[in-house]
Amino acid sequence: MNKNTQIIKSSLLKRKRSEKYFKYFGLTGIIAALLFLTIIITSIFTTGKKAFKQTAIKLEIFFDPKIIDPENKGTEETYKSANYKIVIKNALLNYFPSVNKRIDIRDLTNFISSSEEERLLEMILKDNTLIGTTKELWLTASSTIDVIHKNLEMLNITEKDRLIDNKEKKWFTKLLDDEKLKFQFNKTFFTSADSTEPEQAGIWGSAMGSFFTVLVTLILSFPIAVAAGVFLEELAPKNKFTDFLEVNINNLAAVPSIIFGLLGLAIFLNVMHLPRSAPIVGGLVLALMTLPTIIIATRASLKAVPPSIREAAIGLGATKLQTVTHHVLPLSFPGILTGTIIGMSQALGETAPLLMIGMVAFIVDVPGSFLDASTALPVQIYLWKSTAARGFVELAAAGVLILLTFLILMNSFAVYIRKKYEKKW
Amino acid sequence: MGFWSFSVFILIIAISAYWYGNTKALRLNSNSIEKLPSLPKYYGNYALIWLIFPCLLGVFLWITLNTYILDTILINHLPKELENSFAGGINMLVDRVKTINIDNPFPGTNPELIDAAIFLENKSNEVRAYFLWGIISISVLLCFVSLKKISFKFKARQAVEKSNVTLLILCSIVAIITTVGIVFSLIFEAMRFFDQVSIFDFLFGLSWSPQMAIREDQVASQGSFGAIPLFTGTLLITLIAMLVAIPVGLASAIYLAEYSSSTTRSIIKPLLEILAGVPTVVYGFFAAITVGPFFREFADFFGFNIASESAIAAGGVMGIMIIPFISSLSDDVISAVPQSLRDGSYAMGATHSETIKRVVLPAALPGIVGAILLAVSRAIGETMIVVMAAGIAANLTSNPFEAVTTVTVQIVTLLVGDQEFDSAKTLAAFALGITLFCMTLFLNLYALKIVQRYRERYE
Numbered sequence: 001m002n003k004n005t006q007i008i009k010s011s012l013l014k015r016k017r018s019e020k021y022f023k024y025f026g027l028t029g030i031i032a033a034l035l036f037l038t039i040i041i042t043s044i045f046t047t048g049k050k051a052f053k054q055t056a057i058k059l060e061i062f063f064d065p066k067i068i069d070p071e072n073k074g075t076e077e078t079y080k081s082a083n084y085k086i087v088i089k090n091a092l093l094n095y096f097p098s099v100n101k102r103i104d105i106r107d108l109t110n111f112i113s114s115s116e117e118e119r120l121l122e123m124i125l126k127d128n129t130l131i132g133t134t135k136e137l138w139l140t141a142s143s144t145i146d147v148i149h150k151n152l153e154m155l156n157i158t159e160k161d162r163l164i165d166n167k168e169k170k171w172f173t174k175l176l177d178d179e180k181l182k183f184q185f186n187k188t189f190f191t192s193a194d195s196t197e198p199e200q201a202g203i204w205g206s207a208m209g210s211f212f213t214v215l216v217t218l219i220l221s222f223p224i225a226v227a228a229g230v231f232l233e234e235l236a237p238k239n240k241f242t243d244f245l246e247v248n249i250n251n252l253a254a255v256p257s258i259i260f261g262l263l264g265l266a267i268f269l270n271v272m273h274l275p276r277s278a279p280i281v282g283g284l285v286l287a288l289m290t291l292p293t294i295i296i297a298t299r300a301s302l303k304a305v306p307p308s309i310r311e312a313a314i315g316l317g318a319t320k321l322q323t324v325t326h327h328v329l330p331l332s333f334p335g336i337l338t339g340t341i342i343g344m345s346q347a348l349g350e351t352a353p354l355l356m357i358g359m360v361a362f363i364v365d366v367p368g369s370f371l372d373a374s375t376a377l378p379v380q381i382y383l384w385k386s387t388a389a390r391g392f393v394e395l396a397a398a399g400v401l402i403l404l405t406f407l408i409l410m411n412s413f414a415v416y417i418r419k420k421y422e423k424k425w
Numbered sequence: 426m427g428f429w430s431f432s433v434f435i436l437i438i439a440i441s442a443y444w445y446g447n448t449k450a451l452r453l454n455s456n457s458i459e460k461l462p463s464l465p466k467y468y469g470n471y472a473l474i475w476l477i478f479p480c481l482l483g484v485f486l487w488i489t490l491n492t493y494i495l496d497t498i499l500i501n502h503l504p505k506e507l508e509n510s511f512a513g514g515i516n517m518l519v520d521r522v523k524t525i526n527i528d529n530p531f532p533g534t535n536p537e538l539i540d541a542a543i544f545l546e547n548k549s550n551e552v553r554a555y556f557l558w559g560i561i562s563i564s565v566l567l568c569f570v571s572l573k574k575i576s577f578k579f580k581a582r583q584a585v586e587k588s589n590v591t592l593l594i595l596c597s598i599v600a601i602i603t604t605v606g607i608v609f610s611l612i613f614e615a616m617r618f619f620d621q622v623s624i625f626d627f628l629f630g631l632s633w634s635p636q637m638a639i640r641e642d643q644v645a646s647q648g649s650f651g652a653i654p655l656f657t658g659t660l661l662i663t664l665i666a667m668l669v670a671i672p673v674g675l676a677s678a679i680y681l682a683e684y685s686s687s688t689t690r691s692i693i694k695p696l697l698e699i700l701a702g703v704p705t706v707v708y709g710f711f712a713a714i715t716v717g718p719f720f721r722e723f724a725d726f727f728g729f730n731i732a733s734e735s736a737i738a739a740g741g742v743m744g745i746m747i748i749p750f751i752s753s754l755s756d757d758v759i760s761a762v763p764q765s766l767r768d769g770s771y772a773m774g775a776t777h778s779e780t781i782k783r784v785v786l787p788a789a790l791p792g793i794v795g796a797i798l799l800a801v802s803r804a805i806g807e808t809m810i811v812v813m814a815a816g817i818a819a820n821l822t823s824n825p826f827e828a829v830t831t832v833t834v835q836i837v838t839l840l841v842g843d844q845e846f847d848s849a850k851t852l853a854a855f856a857l858g859i860t861l862f863c864m865t866l867f868l869n870l871y872a873l874k875i876v877q878r879y880r881e882r883y884e
Binding site for chain 2: 291
């Protein structure tokens, strides 16, 4: 055997081994990336799922005519001015007859969320024959009780670190042992806007804000971007101006989103005096931001239409514009739509520019139009995460789950359209 | 006249104008031997364009000018005493008047303010009526003139197509206007900032504490605006992000491009792209709630004491976010290396991995560098992750377990909340903004150039 062959043969084992290791190196990269994805999703899911249920306390409520309608007038005003806190307090005292000190009574009443007073009033307004009767009701507990109920191991830590003191713990355990506590579906989360109390805060207000914002974005960016894409891909002559336009659009696609927020603040708010915190300004800013995405998608799908189609149309006497509007654009429409949906899902998840134009306020009303002050889903998540009070972190995680659900729906719709209408020429 | 009735009104005129143009053209065609040079529908379209364009322009002008006009009217109307008695200046007063609900004013509101609000409401209706009727009369007039033009000599198709192309060009120019808007608004506000703080102090100062005094005589009334701690913080976090993203992203790209079968590739690639589609606020939440506390407990275990806001938590999570950028760009670049190079290497007896290491990767290097630069520019401009997980205090350190702050975090903290727009504190955000814009712009231009040159080499 030749000496060289021997060297090669002896090194072969090592080379084969390094071949194997290199392949595993690549595989590790993919596994690591997918592992990160799984960790993120499970971590958010385990935190967020807690917010979908909330604690309720079963109490026998006596709709006392002496409190609700002492003079027996029977008008709505009297019902509205009545103090339902006392009704709830009496029900609690009825259950805990041993509590009699003023401060203890106050602590006990704090077990029930203040939103339940409103609920009792609504019940009365709906059916005033309830007055004078006793009814067993599940009342929403306050966020402190909710946190303890969700993490029962907290009962065992020392009083100093616990959220409730020893006497409250005694009441809580009594309720728990008598099976007066249960988890109910947190409907408030899906129907209300932000609140200072976690058990009364909901995602609906910010979801509406997001809806209006993305709608404005869609209305503005879709036609402009498609027009720009058609011009650049089909009609533009090759000259310095169109080259400049192209470079411009590519760069705009890579400008950090927060810079668009600064633009919105300086131009739309300070120069044009559009209303602060309004979805219309958010939509304008996000429209400018998603413009390049849709333009690039439009151009890609126009490019995918084979030239033979254009040649056939022109051969039959169509003008350039007729060729585009009658043939090329309809054929590339599924691709444009896919790009638009992806652009919209980007806009839906974008936060930083909205912070700049003031869509980051504490807003308790559900916005009803483009001009009302509102927040957006991702901003609401940011706000809840930054709130120090207990219970809001779970809300933020639940908000993330809602946001991700919307994004998954939008993206699967985009994939569906692409799969269904995609043509291989 | 409300906006919706205006829209309906315009729509009705539009339909009738189109119909009239169309039928007039048809009638001319049928009544004579000579034929019109364009199809009848183009005559309808021509009238339509002369109606719709002026309308859109008018509405655009109205939206842009409305607030300005109303504010001016209101400021002239408000009595001087009220202006002087109201803390916070005339702009705050105008904002206050606007927030008053006329039907149900908050008890205890100054009656003069309520009067002003009612006046504003009336004026606003008046201005809207002027604008909308003005728009209607001008556009109807133009539409009427264009309908009169229909004759055998008039080539409607050419006119319609020309205006359509003009519209398309205008839409493309929006991109340029946006860039110009960004550059000018940033430069304009940054210039005002540099009037108060020297540009050298800003670029090379070592201390950042933008708290301006409320009263003139307060101790330490001068905030300091040295941006070096912000730059180093940004660089530290970017570096950590790259340490996570480059190995993982590159390894996945190599595996996807060289080893995986096309079916695994078609499954794994979209999965990796999910990482790019997750909103940054979600990453920020994950960094703040899970990763930050994890590193704190990790350090606790070894007897260190660190805050849960740390550069490593923010940087690490940002790295995860960047992975798909690097992997999918590098994947494209590696796949674009011509097969002939690989075949040559195999022919010399090299193994698959040797081919990748010695032939494919060196050939693809410029493209990969371009991809990494794009990822760096992305990391520098990233906001939500660092806002939620990196900290606010400017800290000149290279210790990844300490809290640092970045350019984007400072822009957010300076501008969120109530602020007046003349103080150096808020203007500083624009100076930071232009610095950020320039950094990312140069990185992008350079990276795109590298990638483009690389593409040309193998095409």
